[in-house]
Amino acid sequence: MSPLKNDNFLRALMRQPTDYTPVWMMRQAGRYLPEYRESRKTAGSFLQLCKNPGFATEVTMQPLDRYPLLDAAILFSDILTVPDAMGLGLYFEEGEGPKFERTLREEADIKKLFVPDMADLQYVFDAVAQIRKTLDGGLPLIGFSGSPWTLATYMVEGKGGTDFLTIKKMAYARPDLLHRILDITAQTVTQYLNAQILAGAQAVMIFDSWGGALAHDAYGEFSLNYMQKIVSGLIKSNDGRPVPSIVFTKGGALWLEAQAEIGADALGLDWAVDIGQARQRVGHKVALQGNLDPAILLSTPDAIAKQVAKVLASYGSGHGHVFNLGHGITQWTPPENAAAMLEAVRLHSQPYHR
Ligand code: CP3
Numbered sequence: 010m011s012p013l014k015n016d017n018f019l020r021a022l023m024r025q026p027t028d029y030t031p032v033w034m035m036r037q038a039g040r041y042l043p044e045y046r047e048s049r050k051t052a053g054s055f056l057q058l059c060k061n062p063g064f065a066t067e068v069t070m071q072p073l074d075r076y077p078l079l080d081a082a083i084l085f086s087d088i089l090t091v092p093d094a095m096g097l098g099l100y101f102e103e104g105e106g107p108k109f110e111r112t113l114r115e116e117a118d119i120k121k122l123f124v125p126d127m128a129d130l131q132y133v134f135d136a137v138a139q140i141r142k143t144l145d146g147g148l149p150l151i152g153f154s155g156s157p158w159t160l161a162t163y164m165v166e167g168k169g170g171t172d173f174l175t176i177k178k179m180a181y182a183r184p185d186l187l188h189r190i191l192d193i194t195a196q197t198v199t200q201y202l203n204a205q206i207l208a209g210a211q212a213v214m215i216f217d218s219w220g221g222a223l224a225h226d227a228y229g230e231f232s233l234n235y236m237q238k239i240v241s242g243l244i245k246s247n248d249g250r251p252v253p254s255i256v257f258t259k260g261g262a263l264w265l266e267a268q269a270e271i272g273a274d275a276l277g278l279d280w281a282v283d284i285g286q287a288r289q290r291v292g293h294k295v296a297l298q299g300n301l302d303p304a305i306l307l308s309t310p311d312a313i314a315k316q317v318a319k320v321l322a323s324y325g326s327g328h329g330h331v332f333n334l335g336h337g338i339t340q341w342t343p344p345e346n347a348a349a350m351l352e353a354v355r356l357h358s359q360p361y362h363r
Pocket residue numbers: 034035036037038039040049055083084085086087088089105106107153169216218259337
């Protein structure tokens with residue numbers, strides 16, 4: 010493998026010095042890019058893009074080709090490949106988001122749940138290997154998974170965008186059943202992320218997109234505990250370099266102190282928190298990634314530059330910040346506005362690293 014030419018992202022996650030604040034964008038490969046929509050048309054569907062390593066590589070590279078100021082690549086895939094491999098039958102209906110053919114609600118079905126054979130996810134590991142080859146040492150590659158809680162919301166509810174009442178009822182009425190789902194999913198995610206690392210992922214991120222829906226005590230019991238189990242089971246270095254881990258609970262900034270204790274190298278921040286205050290609360294334990302509101306990218310280059318400068322000023326001097334959006338880039342983002350954000354990060358961050 011070629012040596013890494015730009016390791017600013019990995020250095021920032023390890024809270025080592027960099028000359029500017031490195032940046033990438035959640036969902037940087039996606040529908041806001043016309044070249045992505047073209048590839049999806051050729052592939053036939055979103056799932057075909059995910060399941061074919063050639064397409065997954067092509068789409069992963071699109072934002073990097075367009076935006077020379079990006080500091081990391083992220084594997085093109087989806088968190089829902091895991092419940093798909095666990096036998097639930099993932100499908101997408103045009104314009105409706107992900108759905109599952111089967112749900113996990115009955116005790117008998119939950120008892121039958123199993124850790125899938127990683128061979129069923131080989132297409133993901135093949136994509137990781139092919140992307141690494143294509144990157145040729147230019148930028149580091151991020152692997153990822155959903156958190157057990159977030160994956161369980163899809164498995165129990167059968168779809169996204171719900172009020173989570175079915176899974177929350179299970180949490181309060183039959184916690185034993187939910188713990189069984191979470192335990193098996195945590196074992197699966199640990200194996201899945203480690204296989205991505207061995208295939209070439211140089212950092213890994215756990216998306217806990219729905220952790221913020223949990224009540225205060227329930228967050229620790231049903232989400233954070235299982236992310237801690239995963240983090241403690243991760244391969245910590247590969248190819249002579251640390252493999253940093255990032256944990257991101259959307260809507261979870263109330264619990265940053267607890268998140269900082271689970272052994273992850275960095276925490277993701279949505280836009281609900283002031284990043285300077287977050288930095289004070291977590292101290293030197295972790296790096297921070299985020300926290301620009303993705304809606305800002307719908308505005309103008311001037312407004313974007315102002316908001317970027319605010320986030321950077323709030324974080325202040327020193328290392329340990331990876332600039333990012335507080336959640337995925339929306340499909341209505343004009344691609345030139347993403348470029349404006351990246352330019353503003355490079356320009357306005359340099360003074361904080363002198
Ligand atoms: O960042 C990247 O470029 C990598 C790709 C990536 C996708 N999904 C591609 C995708 C990543 C990291 C994900 C993670 C993911 N998937 C999460 C966690 C992050 C988050 O947004 O909170 C979640 C909750 C999912 C589940 C999922 N997949 C939903 C809810 C949807 C439909 C709604 C939506 O935003 O599109 C998807 C589909 C999906 N995953 C698309 C992409 C590019 C759009 C599919 C299309 O082309 O129509």
